[in-house]
Amino acid sequence: MHADETATYYTATKKYELSFPSLEDDIQAEVVIIGGGFSGIHTALELAENGVTDVVVLEARYLGYGGTGRNGGQVMAGIGHDLDAIKKDVGEEGLQAIFALSDLGPQIMRERIAKYNIDADFCSGYGYMAYNERQAKTLRSWEKDFKSLGSPYEIRYVEGKDVQQIIGTEVYRAGLLHMGGGHVHSLNLLLGEAKAVSEIYGVRIFEYSPALDITYGDRIRVRTAKGSVVARRIVWACDGFNNGIEPELHRSTINVYAYNSMTEPLSPELIRRISPIHGAYSDIRPVINYYRVTNENRLLFGSSTSLVEHIPSDLKEWNRRLMVEVFPYLENVKIDLAWGGPMASTLNLFPQIGTLPDRPNAFFVQGYSGFGVTPSQIICKILAEGVLGGSERYRLVSSIPRASISGKDKYRALLVSLGKVMHQTSGYWHGRR
Numbered sequence: 014m015h016a017d018e019t020a021t022y023y024t025a026t027k028k029y030e031l032s033f034p035s036l037e038d039d040i041q042a043e044v045v046i047i048g049g050g051f052s053g054i055h056t057a058l059e060l061a062e063n064g065v066t067d068v069v070v071l072e073a074r075y076l077g078y079g080g081t082g083r084n085g086g087q088v089m090a091g092i093g094h095d096l097d098a099i100k101k102d103v104g105e106e107g108l109q110a111i112f113a114l115s116d117l118g119p120q121i122m123r124e125r126i127a128k129y130n131i132d133a134d135f136c137s138g139y140g141y142m143a144y145n146e147r148q149a150k151t152l153r154s155w156e157k158d159f160k161s162l163g164s165p166y167e168i169r170y171v172e173g174k175d176v177q178q179i180i181g182t183e184v185y186r187a188g189l190l191h192m193g194g195g196h197v198h199s200l201n202l203l204l205g206e207a208k209a210v211s212e213i214y215g216v217r218i219f220e221y222s223p224a225l226d227i228t229y230g231d232r233i234r235v236r237t238a239k240g241s242v243v244a245r246r247i248v249w250a251c252d253g254f255n256n257g258i259e260p261e262l263h264r265s266t267i268n269v270y271a272y273n274s275m276t277e278p279l280s281p282e283l284i285r286r287i288s289p290i291h292g293a294y295s296d297i298r299p300v301i302n303y304y305r306v307t308n309e310n311r312l313l314f315g316s317s318t319s320l321v322e323h324i325p326s327d328l329k330e331w332n333r334r335l336m337v338e339v340f341p342y343l344e345n346v347k348i349d350l351a352w353g354g355p356m357a358s359t360l361n362l363f364p365q366i367g368t369l370p371d372r373p374n375a376f377f378v379q380g381y382s383g384f385g386v387t388p389s390q391i392i393c394k395i396l397a398e399g400v401l402g403g404s405e406r407y408r409l410v411s412s413i414p415r416a417s418i419s420g421k422d423k424y425r426a427l428l429v430s431l432g433k434v435m436h437q438t439s440g441y442w443h444g445r446r
Contacts, residue, residue, distance in 0.1 A: 022275045023200035036219040036240035043067035048250035050081040051389040059397035061214035073223035083354040085303045093363035118387035131205030134308040138292030139194030149187035151444035166193035181286040196293035196305040249377035253357035265415040268355035273315035274332030277347040299440035322429035358382040360416045367411035
């Protein structure tokens with residue numbers, strides 16, 4: 014088992030057998046997008062829905078190879094980790110405008126699944142879980158904040174024995190049920206979107222076509238091994254797989270690894286005991302455990318190392334230990350599969366969008382910092398507004414500065430470990446520890 018494992022629950026249960034050719038010609042387009050994960054396909058679909066269909070998507074491997082096909086499938090509210098981290102950049106009014114977008118991600122996802130009849134196992138029901146009174150206080154505050162957005166879905170704080178109404182464990186002090194959230198088969202969602210954007214709108218998608226060289230100008234030329242694309246605009250959507258091909262973007266994120274596991278199929282009775290709401294969950298610590306039941310009655314459980322960044326030697330056993338801490342009665346349950354992979358994180362743990370310096374036709378999106386499944390729906394809608402000419406919310410989000418991370422290539426594990434220690438310490442004072 015290694016950290017770049019691609020045999021995941023998602024690849025094992027995908028419902029769309031899509032494949033696209035590699036690029037072997039010299040072609041032209043209005044927009045070329047580098048990356049075939051959520052960011053690339055979301056953005057292509059947003060552009061196509063708004064009339065820009067002359068779009069080419071280049072994927073270095075296959076659609077969903079990165080974080081889109083390796084995550085927990087959590088459908089959560091919000092965009093970043095702690096919005097206070099960007100308050101100094103956007104001000105109180107800007108912060109409120111960004112918070113007002115918190116419920117937009119699940120809404121876009123639901124509407125898109127319905128519009129294109131995407132078979133993605135979407136299920137409503139999310140539980141934010143608190144271990145202690147400090148965290149419970151935070152959840153009570155979140156309840157007020159979430160309700161202030163006017164959500165049509167049930168939002169309810171529970172504590173003590175009432176926690177058992179939403180989850181079958183005694184390790185938590187309190188919980189916040191948000192029926193506007195839930196979980197989704199992220200790879201099937203991506204592939205369903207790719208099917209729609211290619212078959213309905215004619216967007217051209219090429220797999221196994223990594224960008225090897227970029228020439229900027231009024232017309233941007235992207236060269237691959239056997240072809241090229243010349244376009245008016247480019248969108249960088251590589252996230253943790255930039256690999257230095259665009260140095261300006263490479264230096265403002267750092268890869269952090271997360272690991273997931275999947276149990277053997279469980280009985281319906283055991284699934285109901287684990288999750289009375291058949292939902293998804295996470296605690297609210299700075300480095301969260303996140304988990305959900307699946308359509309096949311399995312438990313998918315994930316996390317990242319809490320302090321020292323390292324790759325566990327046995328992913329199945331590492332995930333099992335965390336799972337059993339929450340659900341002791343699953344001690345003898347078999348782990349069928351475990352996998353891991355990188356996710357691009359930023360210093361402020363907030364996604365980055367905008368254009369490259371002095372290159373107004375070179376756009377980018379990156380740095381979801383582990384929270385990409387749902388926020389990518391929001392962020393890519395806003396990015397597409399920028400590509401299409403701009404909007405007030407594009408100007409707001411793209412105005413947030415990108416900080417460079419010095420020494421990231423040589424000292425990645427050390428820098429990530431220091432960042433986790435700082436994040437854990439800050440979490441204590443912000444009611445997350």
